[in-house]
Amino acid sequence: MELALFDLDNTLLSGDSDYEWAQFLIGKGAVDAEIQEAKNKAFYEHYKAGTLDIDEFLAFQLAPLARHDRAELDAWHAEYVANRIRPLIGAPARELVARHLDAGHLCAIVTATNSFVTGPIAREFGIPHLIGTIPAVDVPSGRFTGAPTGIPSFQAGKITRVEAWLESQGLWWGSFAKTWFYSDSHNDLPLLEKVSxxxxxxxxxxxxxxxxxxxxxxxxLRG
Known part of the structure; x- marks a missing residue:
């Protein structure tokens, strides 16, 4: 058995799914364009520098989810994927994923972006497992609270989340003859160093x- 893990933003996608979600929301008039752009730019600079405060970023990233009910958000998914995400998926990325899936490897996307935004993208690739930051939900109403829950899937947190996922399936690193991780970012060095x-x-x-x-x-994977 082999394990193939994929980062999403700027790896399988030739862009950033969270940024594209924000642009989508701007187009819907759901967030303020000027504030969103300024904050996104500041957070991205910290991300590139390796100094991102993940809690501060998640508070910003998840806040728009709390402003809309789930039915409305779910209805936006198809439009978001069609207009914002599919143009960022090149044939080489689809072919890479298909090679691992066709070989029978256990495959998962491992991303810091929240699982609400990235869930339909994992399905677009046909990848059966997604390890992303989990948005908290108010159980009685079913609405997102605007806060994360659990350990963010970021930097060393990706290892923690992957290991918890593997354990839930009765597996561990030693269960695999080979383990792969594909990423564009130095923020993912902990998980890159972990795989074979x-x-x-x-x-x-x-x-x-x-x-x-x-x-x-x-x-x-561009092209």
């Missing part, structure tokens, strides 16, 4: 340097 086959995908400069130093494969 780390792969840098259109990597940022820090990750590219590390991949070249340690002989990790570097590939592009």
């Amino acid at each position: 086959h780390p792969v840098a995908v259109d990597p940022d400069p820090t990750l590219r340097s590390r991949a070249e130093r340690d002989g990790w494969p570097v590939l592009s």
